[in-house]
Each structure stands twice: as C-alpha cells, then as structure tokens.
Amino acid sequence: MPVFPTLFAGTIWQTNVTVIATIILTGLIIFVVLRVGLARMDMRRPRGLQNLIEWAAEFATNMARETMPTEQSVNFILPLAFVMLLFLFVANWLGLIMSITVHFNPHISVWGLTPSDLAGSKGDIELFDSPTSNMSMALALAIMVWVISHARGLRHPKQWLRHFYSPSPLAVIEEITNPLTHGMRLYGNIFAGEALLGIMLRAPFALHWIPWQLPLIVLWLFYSGFVATIQAYVFSILMCLYVGNKSFEGHAHH
Structure with missing residues (x-):
C-alpha cells in the first residue's frame, strides 16, 4: 500500500503533500500551455499549440451544448467545462509519465508518517503521483460539481424542489449516489491503472537480467x-449533464 508525506498527521486536517504538489503542478502546466499557445495568436493561420487549444475549446463547447438546456446555461458551464477537461487530462496522465519513490528505514518517523505507516509500504514513500488517483481528491471534485449544480438549481426554488419528486421520490437517493459514483469512477480507473503499472515495474527480471515485463508495461x-x-x-460531460439537469431556464437545446 503506497504512503505519501503528510501535514497535520493524526488530525482531521491531515493533508497529502504529494496531492497538493501535483495539483499545483497540473495548474502550472495548463497555465504555461495556454500562455504559450495564445501568446502569438494568428486568426488566419492558426498553428501548433493554438490549434490544439482551439480544438479543446470547440470540443468543450460541443459537450456543453449537448447537455445544457439553453444558451445561457451553456455560457455558464463552458469555462468550467474547458478548464475541467484540461485539468483532468493533465492530472490523469501525471502518474503514467513519471513516478518518484523514496525509500526510508521503516522503523523511523518521517514526513508525518509513523513506523507502522512505513512498515505497510516497506519504507517506500511516493513523492509523485496523479492527484486523481487519490480518493479524497476525486470525491472533492465530484462534491464541487454537486454543490455547483444545486446552487444553479436553487435559482428556481420551485422547480428545484419539484425535481426531487419527478419521476419518483427515488430522485433523492440519486442525489446521494451521483457524487459518489462520479468521483469513485474517476478514482478507481486512475488508481487501478497506476497500481498495476507499479506492480509491473517492481516485478523481478527473469534469470535476473531479462526484462520480460517490458512489453506488458508498454501495452499497459x-x-x-x-x-x-x-x-x-x-467526468467533464457528467459534470455538464448534472448541472444541465438543474438548469431550469428552459428545455430546448441550442
């Protein structure tokens, strides 16, 4: 079981330092890519990163228009959909591109981790990972989407209350399960991929020198x-769908 350096260990404020660091790194990567790609915009002959950014913006626009009921709600969700799409794409790839593990004596306390924590990981501490392979991070994103969708729905209180009983009162249960499945789906897929990759990388060589697992690693x-x-x-299109279902400005797609 991997362990990570922590702050405020043993309290309700316990924080995974690796997740915080990779979230910041993801934001910096997106900022730099957007800044470089749009630094020399050419409306007549777009090229390079500008083409990629324009494609991503168009993709997010189409995604929003397919799920939101009105042009007003499209304009509301589009900036968030665009940023969420870029953020998750970069964040999900980080742990596949690089992995950094530091080994410590499992009998000492270091970086907020106790000897029992280190014993479970055989002294290995993960310093680089996809932030979305952390369950708390993935669920936090899902809860954020849940809050935004209900905040938008509450702009029309009567319709917001009515949707809990249409088509059945089971809609209340869906409001509990939706954020859980929304976040756990993201976490489960990213964590499983990186966990199996880590197992392959740690597998011993055949006859101590033949890297038999290399083809499997490449395929994986x-x-x-x-x-x-x-x-x-x-994750991004479900976000648009959940917010769109609680945008009661109209019902016709534009």
Missing part, C-alpha cells in the same frame, strides 16, 4: 493513457 501504458483520456471526458 498505452491502455492506461487511453483510459486516463476517456475518464477526463466522462
């Missing part, structure tokens, strides 16, 4: 990269 990297990309899309 391609598959995990595909899953990481799909999960960025799935």
Whole structure:
C-alpha cells in the first residue's frame, strides 16, 4: 500500500503533500500551455499549440451544448467545462509519465508518517503521483460539481424542489449516489491503472537480467493513457449533464 508525506498527521486536517504538489503542478502546466499557445495568436493561420487549444475549446463547447438546456446555461458551464477537461487530462496522465519513490528505514518517523505507516509500504514513500488517483481528491471534485449544480438549481426554488419528486421520490437517493459514483469512477480507473503499472515495474527480471515485463508495461501504458483520456471526458460531460439537469431556464437545446 503506497504512503505519501503528510501535514497535520493524526488530525482531521491531515493533508497529502504529494496531492497538493501535483495539483499545483497540473495548474502550472495548463497555465504555461495556454500562455504559450495564445501568446502569438494568428486568426488566419492558426498553428501548433493554438490549434490544439482551439480544438479543446470547440470540443468543450460541443459537450456543453449537448447537455445544457439553453444558451445561457451553456455560457455558464463552458469555462468550467474547458478548464475541467484540461485539468483532468493533465492530472490523469501525471502518474503514467513519471513516478518518484523514496525509500526510508521503516522503523523511523518521517514526513508525518509513523513506523507502522512505513512498515505497510516497506519504507517506500511516493513523492509523485496523479492527484486523481487519490480518493479524497476525486470525491472533492465530484462534491464541487454537486454543490455547483444545486446552487444553479436553487435559482428556481420551485422547480428545484419539484425535481426531487419527478419521476419518483427515488430522485433523492440519486442525489446521494451521483457524487459518489462520479468521483469513485474517476478514482478507481486512475488508481487501478497506476497500481498495476507499479506492480509491473517492481516485478523481478527473469534469470535476473531479462526484462520480460517490458512489453506488458508498454501495452499497459498505452491502455492506461487511453483510459486516463476517456475518464477526463466522462467526468467533464457528467459534470455538464448534472448541472444541465438543474438548469431550469428552459428545455430546448441550442
């Protein structure tokens, strides 16, 4: 079981330092890419990163228009959909691109971890990982979407209350399960991909020198990269769908 350096260990404020660091790194990567890609915009002959950014913006626009009921709600969700799509794409890939593990004596306390914590990981502390492979992070994103969707719905209180009873009172249960499945789907796919990759990387060589696992690692990297990309899309479009279902401005798609 991997362990991570922590702050405020043993309290309700316990914080995974690796997750915080990789969240900041993800934001910096997106900022730099957008800044460089749009620094020399050419409306007549777009090229390079500008083409990629414009494609991502168009993709997010189409995703929003497919799920939101009115143009007003499209304009509301579009900036968040665009940023969420980019953020999850980069975040989901981080742990596949690079992994950093430091080994410590499992009988000492270090970085907020006790000897019992280190014993479970055989002294290995993860310093670099996908932030979305952390369950708390994935569920926090899902809860954020849940809050935004209900805040938008509360702009029309009567319709917001009515939707809990249509088509059945079971809609109340859905409001509890939706954020759980929304976040756990993202976490489960990213964590499983990186966990299996870690097992392959630690597998011993055949006859102590033949890297038999190398073809499997390459295939798994391609598959995990595909899953990481799909999960960025799935989470983002479900976000648009959940917010769209509670945008009561109208019912016709534009």
